[in-house]
Every structure is written in structure tokens, then in C-alpha cells.
Amino acid sequence: MELYDSHCHLDPMRFGAELPDVLARARAVGVTRLTVIGTRAADSEAAAELAAREAGVVAAAGVHPNDVAEAEPDEWDRIVRLVESGRVAAVGETGLDWYRTTSPPDLQREWFDRHLRLAQRTSLPVVIHTRESIRDTLGAIREAARRGPLRAVLHSFTGTAEEAEEAIELGCHLGFAGMVTFRSSSALREVATRVPLDRLLIETDSPFLSPEPLRGKRNEPANVVHTARCLALARGEPLEAFAAATTANAKRVFGAE
Ligand SMILES: [Zn+2]
DSSP: EEEEEEEEOOOHHHHGGGGHHHHHHHHHHEEEEEEOOOSSSSHHHHHHHHHHHHHTEEEEEEEGGGGGOOOTHHHHHHHHHHHHHTSEEEEEEEEEESOSSOOOOOHHHHHHHHHHHHHHHHHOEEEEEEEEEEHHHHHHHHHHHHSSSSOEEEOOOOOOOHHHHHHHTOEEEEOOOGGGGGEEEEEEEHHHHSSSSHHHHHHTOOOOOOOSSTTSOOOOGGGGHHHHHHHHHHHOHHHHHHHHHHHHHHHHHHHHH
């Protein structure tokens, strides 16, 4: 069985010297593929370096919507340079967050738009964070899609069935994280059972929000196994088939061999 953690943050600040062990633990349980996501220029560059030296790892470069107000003047140029260098497989993470308003909404919109245009210009997928902002996020995706082709991943999806349907109509892939395994998340599990299998991705969003039964601990890519098991069960699919399909989806989205 091969699993793909489609969204994790493995920057040296959070994992440091433990990183080789974290990767080894992931591979030991079949998590052989990772997309490591940047939230600032520095961790985007670190993600690209990790991807260059580790088999099965690709990187995404971007500035997280919660961080755009703190971005240094040269940070966007560093992201563009990295994306244009061909060393990353995706743009992001970007998006809109109306829950944490540490960054002013207009500034978030402007940065989101920049990332969308960069992804379209370079024909790379874009990884999108949306929190209490799904209407505005889908609106921005719709507008971008009018300009030209766009491949978008809505990561850690927590919307309704109707919102999922709308995103799927727009061509998006939906990523489900550990939250979907929580006892209290039966509505979200129900949404996940209705997503067409060819649009579904699984992720840990490490180091955040560990799945059941590991809630409260620092999350790491090996734990995507729990999310896979939970969703395969909810959807009534054999785990092996579910793993194979979600891995194939992520490989297709991120252009991994
Ligand atoms: Zn993330």
C-alpha cells in the first residue's frame, strides 16, 4: 500500500534534526509520497531543498494568508523566483482566512490573486487555505478560471456538501485532514463520502491537528494512515483501493512520477 500526504509542513524550525526519523516513520507505514508546503519564503525554500534530496517529496511555495501582513519586502520575489526555477510542484499555500484576521482582508485578497495568477502563468497547481471564507474563495477561483486553466486544491476541506459540489464543478480537488476523523465530525465525514473518488486527497497538515486516536500530539505524515482508514471505512471502500486512488490523484495533481 502506498499513501500520499498531500499537505504537510516539515520545516526545520518545527522538526529540526528529527526530520530523518519523521520521514522514516512515514515510509515504514507506506506513506512514501509527500507534498511539503511553504507558508513563507524561508520554509518554501527549505521545502524545495528537501524535495531535491528526498525521493517521493515535492514542494509548494507561497505565503500563507495569515502571514501576508508580516511578509518582508523581498518575499514575493523569492517565491516567484522559486516557482519559476522549476524546483517546486505547486504554488501555495495561499487563500483567505476570515477567522484569524491577523492580516487585513484586502491584503489577503491581493496576495491570493497574485498566487492564482502565478500558478496560471506557470501551469502549476495552487494549494488553497480557506477558513470561514469559502464563498469568497470559490468566487476568486471562479474568476481566475475565467481567465484560463487553473488546477486548485482546497486543502483541509471543512465545507458543506453544496460547497464541495461547487468546488468540484470548478475543477478543484478536495483535501481531507485529521479533523475528518474526530468523533464530532460526522457531518464532514458525510461530505467526504459524496466527493467523487478521483477528486479526493488526504493530508495531515503536519504539525497541526493530529487525527484520532492521536489528538493533541504533534502531527506527522505517518499519521495520514488514520485518515485514510477512517475515510475508506466511511465510504465503504477497501483501504488498498482508497489508498491507490488518492495516491494516483495526488501524483496527477502535483505532476509526480
Ligand atoms: Zn497548511
